[in-house]
Amino acid sequence: MTATEPGARFDPLVILAALQRAKVSFVVIGGVARVLRGAPEATHGLDVCPSPAAANLRRTMAALAELQGEMVPAKPARAASKTEPDPAIVDWSTSAGPLKFVRAPAGIPRGYQALRSGATIEHLGHGIRPAVASTADLITMAAARGLPKDRALLPQLRRILQLEVSTDQLVATPAPPYEIPGRETDRRLDL
Numbered sequence: 660m661t662a663t664e665p666g667a668r669f670d671p672l673v674i675l676a677a678l679q680r681a682k683v684s685f686v687v688i689g690g691v692a693r694v695l696r697g698a699p700e701a702t703h704g705l706d707v708c709p710s711p712a713a714a715n716l717r718r719t720m721a722a723l724a725e726l727q728g729e730m731v732p733a734k735p736a737r738a739a740s741k742t743e744p745d746p747a748i749v750d751w752s753t754s755a756g757p758l759k760f761v762r763a764p765a766g767i768p769r770g771y772q773a774l775r776s777g778a779t780i781e782h783l784g785h786g787i788r789p790a791v792a793s794t795a796d797l798i799t800m801a802a803a804r805g806l807p808k809d810r811a812l813l814p815q816l817r818r819i820l821q822l823e824v825s826t827d828q829l830v831a832t833p834a835p836p837y838e839i840p841g842r843e844t845d846r847r848l849d850l
Contacts, residue, residue: 668755668756669703669704669705669755669756669757670755670756671691671705671755671756672783672784672785672787673726673754673755674705674726674753674755674756674758675687675705675783675787675789676785676786676787677722677725677726677755678707678719678722678789679786679787679788679789680722680725681718681719681721681722681725682718683709683710683715683718683719683722684709684710684712684715684718684771685707685708685709685710685715685771685789685790686707686708686771686774686775686778686789686790686791686792687705687706687707687789687790687791687792688706688707688708688761688764688774688792688796688797688800689702689704689705689706689759689761690702690703690704690706691705691706692706692791692792692797693797693812693816695781695783695791696791696794696797696816696819697819697822698812698815698816698819699815700812703756703757704756704757704758704759705756705757705758705759706759706761707758707759707760707761708760708761708762708764708767708770708771708774708792709760709762709771710771710775711762711770711771719760723751723753723758726751726753726754726755726758727753727754728751728752728753728758729751729752729753730749730750730751730752731750731751731752731757733750747761747762747763748760748761748762764800765800765803765804766799766800766802766803766804767796767799767800767803773796774790774792774793774796775790777792777793777795777796778790778791778792778793778796779791779793794816794819794820794823795820797816798813798816798817798820801813801816
């Protein structure tokens with residue numbers, strides 16, 4: 660199956676591996692990032708926010724060549740819609756499914772630089788370790804887009820964020836000193 664055939668099997672791990680082999684700097688956003696953070700949704704494409712550095716663009720083109728990437732022409736704006744296609748978003752068709760580069764995600768004016776500061780490296784197996792946007796940034800992007808699908812995701816994302824914060828607080832809370840029985844009470848062992 661070629662990159663341009665409709666119904667190409669979506670395999671985000673293949674795309675991520677190719678980007679990683681080419682040493683592309685990016686942060687995973689969109690549906691795949693939400694799934695990696697715990698949202699129960701299905702997604703059929705990979706969205707990433709790439710570093711704007713010129714060297715990164717060259718590395719990106721090398722990865723796209725490996726993936727047999729073909730740029731998808733921008734869709735014309737619908738007559739009912741007042742918005743025009745966003746030049747900061749470029750869609751690609753690859754041998755492993757759709758890939759979208761988003762230079763300036765909604766609600767994140769500094770794009771890659773801002774996302775990178777909150778992103779975490781996630782271990783997905785087979786040596787694949789992408790930077791994934793934080794749940795807080797995913798909430799910001801969904802709220803800024805304001806589409807019905809995004810609004811429907813907000814309660815789930817907020818709950819995921821609550822769980823992340825709760826877990827962080829549990830881990831960050833220092834354990835009380837442990838007293839060793841049979842020793843002087845002023846000698847304590849902090850575990």
